[in-house]
Amino acid sequence: MSKQVSFTLDGQEVTVPQGWTVMQAARQEKVAIPHFCWHPGLKVAGVCRFCLVHVEGARKLEISCNLVVQPGMVVSTLRDEVKQAHKWALEFHLLNHPLDCPICDQAGECGLQDYYMEVGLYQSQMTRPKVLKPKALDVGSELVLDTERCILCSKCVRFEDEVTKTGALGIFARGDRSIIGTYHGQKITHQYQENLVDICPVGAFTSRRFRFKQRVWFLKEKSSICPGCSTGCAIKVHGKPEMRRYFRVKPEEDQSVNGHWLCDKGRMTLEHLNPEARLMQAARWQAAQQAWEFSPQTAPFIRELAQEIARLAPQDIALLVSAQYTNEEYAEFFDYFVKQRGITQVYQWREPSEARDDFDGLLLRGDHNANTRGLMAALKQVGIKAKIGDQLEKCVAAKPQLVIALSPEISFTAPSLPEQLAQLNSLARVSLWTTHFSASQWTQLWQLLPLRGFAEKIGTVTNYQGKTRVLKEAFPPVASEVLAISQIIAGLHKEL
Amino acid sequence: MEKPKIVTRFAGLADSRSLDTYLRHDGYQALHKALAMKPAELIELVKASGLRGRGGAGFPTGLKWSFVPKDAPEKYLLCNNDEGEPGTFKDRYILELSPHMLVEGMIISAYAIGAQKAYIYTRCEFYEEIAWMEQAIHEAYRHGYLGANILGSKFSFDLDHYGGAGAYICGEETGLISSLEGKKGQPKLKPPFPALSGYLNKPTVVNNTETLAVIPWIVQHGPEKYRAIGTEKSPGTKLFCISGPVKRPGVYELPLGYPLQKFIEDDAGGLRDGKTLKAVIPGGASAPVLTADEVAKVTLDYESMANAKTMLGSGAVIVIPEGQSMVELLKVTVDFFHHESCGQCTPCREGTGWLSNVMHGIYQRKAKLKDVEKMIAIANNMEGRTICALSDACAMPTRAIATKFGDEIRSYIQRGNHG
Numbered sequence: 001m002s003k004q005v006s007f008t009l010d011g012q013e014v015t016v017p018q019g020w021t022v023m024q025a026a027r028q029e030k031v032a033i034p035h036f037c038w039h040p041g042l043k044v045a046g047v048c049r050f051c052l053v054h055v056e057g058a059r060k061l062e063i064s065c066n067l068v069v070q071p072g073m074v075v076s077t078l079r080d081e082v083k084q085a086h087k088w089a090l091e092f093h094l095l096n097h098p099l100d101c102p103i104c105d106q107a108g109e110c111g112l113q114d115y116y117m118e119v120g121l122y123q124s125q126m127t128r129p130k131v132l133k134p135k136a137l138d139v140g141s142e143l144v145l146d147t148e149r150c151i152l153c154s155k156c157v158r159f160e161d162e163v164t165k166t167g168a169l170g171i172f173a174r175g176d177r178s179i180i181g182t183y184h185g186q187k188i189t190h191q192y193q194e195n196l197v198d199i200c201p202v203g204a205f206t207s208r209r210f211r212f213k214q215r216v217w218f219l220k221e222k223s224s225i226c227p228g229c230s231t232g233c234a235i236k237v238h239g240k241p242e243m244r245r246y247f248r249v250k251p252e253e254d255q256s257v258n259g260h261w262l263c264d265k266g267r268m269t270l271e272h273l274n275p276e277a278r279l280m281q282a283a284r285w286q287a288a289q290q291a292w293e294f295s296p297q298t299a300p301f302i303r304e305l306a307q308e309i310a311r312l313a314p315q316d317i318a319l320l321v322s323a324q325y326t327n328e329e330y331a332e333f334f335d336y337f338v339k340q341r342g343i344t345q346v347y348q349w350r351e352p353s354e355a356r357d358d359f360d361g362l363l364l365r366g367d368h369n370a371n372t373r374g375l376m377a378a379l380k381q382v383g384i385k386a387k388i389g390d391q392l393e394k395c396v397a398a399k400p401q402l403v404i405a406l407s408p409e410i411s412f413t414a415p416s417l418p419e420q421l422a423q424l425n426s427l428a429r430v431s432l433w434t435t436h437f438s439a440s441q442w443t444q445l446w447q448l449l450p451l452r453g454f455a456e457k458i459g460t461v462t463n464y465q466g467k468t469r470v471l472k473e474a475f476p477p478v479a480s481e482v483l484a485i486s487q488i489i490a491g492l493h494k495e496l
Numbered sequence: 497m498e499k500p501k502i503v504t505r506f507a508g509l510a511d512s513r514s515l516d517t518y519l520r521h522d523g524y525q526a527l528h529k530a531l532a533m534k535p536a537e538l539i540e541l542v543k544a545s546g547l548r549g550r551g552g553a554g555f556p557t558g559l560k561w562s563f564v565p566k567d568a569p570e571k572y573l574l575c576n577n578d579e580g581e582p583g584t585f586k587d588r589y590i591l592e593l594s595p596h597m598l599v600e601g602m603i604i605s606a607y608a609i610g611a612q613k614a615y616i617y618t619r620c621e622f623y624e625e626i627a628w629m630e631q632a633i634h635e636a637y638r639h640g641y642l643g644a645n646i647l648g649s650k651f652s653f654d655l656d657h658y659g660g661a662g663a664y665i666c667g668e669e670t671g672l673i674s675s676l677e678g679k680k681g682q683p684k685l686k687p688p689f690p691a692l693s694g695y696l697n698k699p700t701v702v703n704n705t706e707t708l709a710v711i712p713w714i715v716q717h718g719p720e721k722y723r724a725i726g727t728e729k730s731p732g733t734k735l736f737c738i739s740g741p742v743k744r745p746g747v748y749e750l751p752l753g754y755p756l757q758k759f760i761e762d763d764a765g766g767l768r769d770g771k772t773l774k775a776v777i778p779g780g781a782s783a784p785v786l787t788a789d790e791v792a793k794v795t796l797d798y799e800s801m802a803n804a805k806t807m808l809g810s811g812a813v814i815v816i817p818e819g820q821s822m823v824e825l826l827k828v829t830v831d832f833f834h835h836e837s838c839g840q841c842t843p844c845r846e847g848t849g850w851l852s853n854v855m856h857g858i859y860q861r862k863a864k865l866k867d868v869e870k871m872i873a874i875a876n877n878m879e880g881r882t883i884c885a886l887s888d889a890c891a892m893p894t895r896a897i898a899t900k901f902g903d904e905i906r907s908y909i910q911r912g913n914h915g
Contacts, residue, residue: 046685047840049881060880066685088877092846125870128853152839171680171839174663176849178839 007073022064022075023051033077034086034115036093036201037153038065040253041260042162045154050089050115054079061085086119093151094124096131096176097202104149106203108216112151131176139181140188142208142264143196150180150204156196163261164190164362180204191264191364198250198260209267210248214240222473223252225461226266227324227410227454230367232463233258233266237273237455237475244478246273246455257467263364269410272436272453273478277411279437279450280479292439292448296481301447302488305431306495308402309341318345318400320392320424322408323369326459326471329406329485330371330378336489337404338382345400346384347391348375349407351414356388368413370454370469371461396423403427406485407434409454421445433488450482457484497754500725502713502733503706504749506594513628515635518596524641526712530604531649536566538608542711545719546731551576551667551704552780552809553885554730554798563691564609564699572700573606573614574676575708578660578667580619581780582832583812586735587705589747591625595632599655601708603641604715606653609701613654616705617672620659629657664836668884669702670694671838682838683884706735726752730797734808738764740815741771752797756786759796760815771817775900779809781829782889784896785816806896822901823908826894827855833890844887847878851894858905861912868905871898 003018009031016025026033027040037048044066052061056074061082064075076082094112101107133148152171157180160169168188172179182188188196197207219238226233226249234254239246249270251262271277281294282301295301309317319337321330337343351368358366369375372388379386395403403424408414418441424430429446435453442448456477460468506512506521515523530538543558564571575598579587590598602614618626633655636642644652663681665671670684673695694700710732714722723731730752736759737747743765750759756778760766767773773788778796784806786794794800801808816825834852839845854871857863875891875898882888898905 044685046883047842049841049843052881066687068687085877085881089842089881092842092850092877095846095850126850128857131849151842152845154840173839174665175834175837175839176845178845 005069005071007069007071007075009075010078016069018069020069022053022062022067022069022073025069026064026077031077032118033064034090034119035065036111036151037155039155039158039199039260042155042158042199045158048089048093048151048153050086050093052082052085052089053077054082083119086115087122090115090120091122091125094120095126096148097151098130098148100149104203105206105211106149106200110203111201133179137181138187140193142193143188144206144208144211145180146204146206147179147181149202150200151202152178152180153201155199155201156180156205159192159196159199160188163195164192166190169196191360192261192362194264194267195251195261207248214247219247220475222455222475224455224471224473225370225469226262226269227370228263228266228269228368228413229363229365230369230372230464231257231363231365232370232461232467232469233262233363234469235262235266237270239273239455239475241476244275244476246270246475257463257465257469258363261363263360263362265364265412268412269454272410273455275478277436277438278453278478278482279434279448281481282450283437283448285444285446287444290443292442298449298481298483299491301449302491303495304447305404305449306492308429308431309492310496312401314342314344316401317341317343318347318395318398318403319343320347320349320395320403320405321375322349322406322414323372323375324409324413325371325375325406325485326457326461327371327374327378327468328459329457330375331381332486332489333406334378334382336492338384344384345395345398346379346386347395348386348389349392349395349405349420350388350390351408352390352392352416354390365464367464368410369408370463373464373466374460374462377462392420392423396426400427402429402431404431405433407432407436409435409451411436417441433485435482449488450479452477452482452484456482497751497758499750500733501749502725503590503597503709503735504593504747506597512593513595513632515596515632515639518594522716523596524600524712526715527600527603527641528647530607530715531647531651535608535610538604538715541719542608542714545714545722546729547707547710547714547722548730548798549704550706550710550734550811552581552782552807554808557703557707560691560703561605561609561701563689564701565692566610568610568699570698571609571611572695572698573602573609573611574669574672574695574700574702575602575614575616575705576667576669576672576702577616577618577622577657577705578672579622579705579810580662580664580667581782581810581812583739583777583780583814584737584810585739586737586747586811588622588625589735589737590705590709591622591629595625595629596636597709597712598629598705599632599636599641601711602655603636603646603653604711605701605703605708607651609699611701612652614656615676615695616655616657617666617676618657618659619662621662626657626659633657663838664832665838665884665886668886671884672702673700680838682840683886685883727795727797727799729799730808734796734811736796736811736813738813738815740813741768741817742766742815743768750796753800754796756794756796756813757792759813760791764815767815767817771819773815774818774820775816775822777812777814777816777893779807780812781814781832782885782893783807783809783812784892785900787900806892821908822897822904823855823859826897826905827852827859829893829897830855830890833886837886837890841882841884841887843878843881844890847874847887848890850874851890858909861909863909863912865906865909867909868898868902871895
């Protein structure tokens with residue numbers, strides 16, 4: 001353990017590791033010091049000059065973000081002069097900031113708004129016109145930039161320099177003419193663009209996907225785990241349950257895995273939660289009409305499946321399982337089908353073209369399955385020895401009478417999905433359990449059972465490190481006909 | 497009062513910039529002496545002389561040197577020859593008189609702190625001075641004062657120069673370092689201080705041209721002799737550049753503690769064209785203004801100026817005659833800092849613009865009387881809140897003018913409001 005240092009913060013004795021700043025200590029102690037340019041995942045810039053505190057014996061107020069705790073230091077965030085300084089710092093920030101909150105996407109989660117209520121509440125003294133700057137700039141596929149709203153905290157510049165190391169952003173010109181932007185004619189092209197939206201304390205960077213879709217104060221947040229790859233980043237899904245819609249995915253701080261960040265791919269997993277991409281009801285293929293027949297009743301489908309299972313010998317049934325389900329779901333699935341029903345043909349369903357060992361150096365891994373390790377452990381648990389790899393062709397070649405398949409949930413993780421489904425068409429009976437559905441690509445399967453999406457279940461997955469990641473909170477499913485795996489198995493139990 | 501010549505001792509000599517002239521007047525003797533000493537002894541010597549930085553802040557030079565870690569393998573010495581403070585034209589005069597003074601001063605200083613490499617950061621508008629300086633550096637290399645094993649010692653040292661593009665902020669020591677590193681000229685957050693992590697994150701000392709140029713004299717004549725000049729806390733001489741409607745504007749070397757009024761009246765010959773004195777900016781645009789009454793009471797040294805709530809600064813004495821509009825003066829001052837603010841720190845970026853904005857309102861007589869108080873409040877909240885001193889440099893003169901000449905500004909506004 002590193003050496004500890006004690007000091008006084010607002011009258012309380014506080015002990016922190018040596019080398020910590022007052023800002024870090026205050027964060028740990030939940031003492032709120034207003035700040036814009038400081039971010040726990042970035043280097044200290046010390047430019048917003050907002051986080052001023054009083055230090056006994058010091059000639060002037062100090063910025064807490066660059067003030068290393070010294071033993072016995074006496075720091076106050078509560079003195080009048082500190083509060084006055086915060087007020088003025090905020091007024092300086094707002095001086096040239098356009099007050100377009102009613103049409104700004106950041107409204108409701110804006111540092112300027114929040115701090116105005118907390119430490120501001122002054123009468124504006126600015127009576128002259130504001131400095132005007134370019135607005136609504138296209139700086140990247142996921143980003144829209146309003147340089148006028150920017151308060152020049154430089155967090156985005158440091159993110160580009162320190163995290164993605166792409167250095168795409170800079171502050172150009174000087175003084176109050178300073179403008180945030182990309183280098184001449186260039187765009188931000190990396191896969192971490194939306195982190196810039198996250199760290200932007202104001203509405204300068206807004207998300208192209210999310211902007212103007214929903215006011216943030218209407219959104220509910222639930223903690224989950226990103227299903228986009230084997231890293232398993234901690235995320236918060238933002239949705240509006242009463243609308244049965246999801247609006248965005250944001251990272252949740254987890255120093256052991258993703259720190260403060262999340263890749264743009266991870267945020268796109270959202271697309272698989274909303275009704276347009278979902279299988280909302282159970283369906284069966286009507287060969288005569290060459291069309292799907294959907295039904296709000298799932299019980300008949302489960303009964304049909306039970307009848308098939310009862311009719312066939314276990315060796316004529318195969319399981320085809322993708323690596324995107326929770327440990328709990330696998331346990332239940334294999335316990336029922338392998339242990340109780342005696343099915344021994346179990347195949348993995350993976351993307352054949354995957355480059356499993358790829359890594360972008362930051363978060364995104366080539367194994368685009370959230371729970372490869374969990375699946376392998378679950379297989380081992382029921383005595384099935386297997387190496388990681390796609391076995392769909394092997395499954396088709398074995399010509400089982402019935403295949404019960406857990407489909408991959410996230411389409412970008414499975415670019416070969418349409419071809420794989422076409423291969424499955426050659427089999428007599430496939431019961432495909434899936435969250436995802438695409439009317440244009442999917443044909444001929446015997447039955448489709450609708451499953452809950454990742455934001456609609458709790459459970460655990462095991463990431464590439466072997467760390468157990470917890471999907472902590474669940475939204476209600478987008479439709480009442482959408483089932484949990486446990487519900488289907490309970491239904492089968494009842495029938496058999 | 498005796499006026500010893502240290503930095504200006506080459507004034508009036510024919511061919512004063514040449515190495516021959518320099519050598520004839522004991523040039524590079526101090527270097528011989530210094531190389532025979534231990535670096536730590538040299539630092540003690542400069543400490544004992546009481547020399548303070550001549551760029552503006554007046555920080556004790558020997559003390560600054562002593563902060564540099566002894567054992568660091570790579571260290572830098574930088575000469576701040578950016579001379580951007582409005583009203584200042586003294587450092588270029590040193591290069592005009594004898595650039596070898598600076599070169600020798602830098603070699604000795606580099607030896608003292610253990611730097612192997614130094615740069616002279618010069619504002620690029622000094623075309624002739626740069627040519628003279630280059631000439632001196634070449635001569636010094638040719639004669640073994642620069643390069644490997646200087647004068648047969650174990651000390652090797654290289655000197656080069658770099659032209660700044662004319663930003664005021666690049667005269668701030670860490671702004672200068674950023675610029676020299678090829679970055680945008682913006683001051684760096686301190687700590688860490690340059691003495692520990694400066695140019696290329698290596699220990700670095702940044703000294704003003706005048707400070708470095710006086711080092712050879714101090715080494716050669718000893719700290720006691722230097723201390724005998726000036727006041728106890730402000731020893732030595734300093735260059736003062738006086739501008740405005742005086743009879744003999746120009747650069748003067750004066751012992752510190754010299755009366756300001758005497759300087760204006762005797763040395764500079766007083767105001768011309770029968771003008772009377774209204775005010776004086778004693779140390780460059782960032783120094784708070786002194787009224788004519790205050791001018792009579794102060795002497796040209798760090799303490800007297802601090803007592804009068806202003807500063808000696810770079811030694812740029814700007815004389816303001818009766819009849820000069822203080823509204824105009826403040827507008828020009830504030831506009832300058834607004835233009836030169838690097839924009840990193842919010843209070844400076846926004847504050848300088850705000851002051852400029854209010855000031856333009858006043859200038860156009862589209863203002864309220866209480867705008868004068870607003871300017872003082874803005875200035876108060878810009879001061880001491882930023883990474884570097886540019887914000888203070890704007891706030892201090894603003895507050896001084898708005899306070900001392902508040903009535904003039906208010907009556908200016910009122911004349912407008914009454915048509």
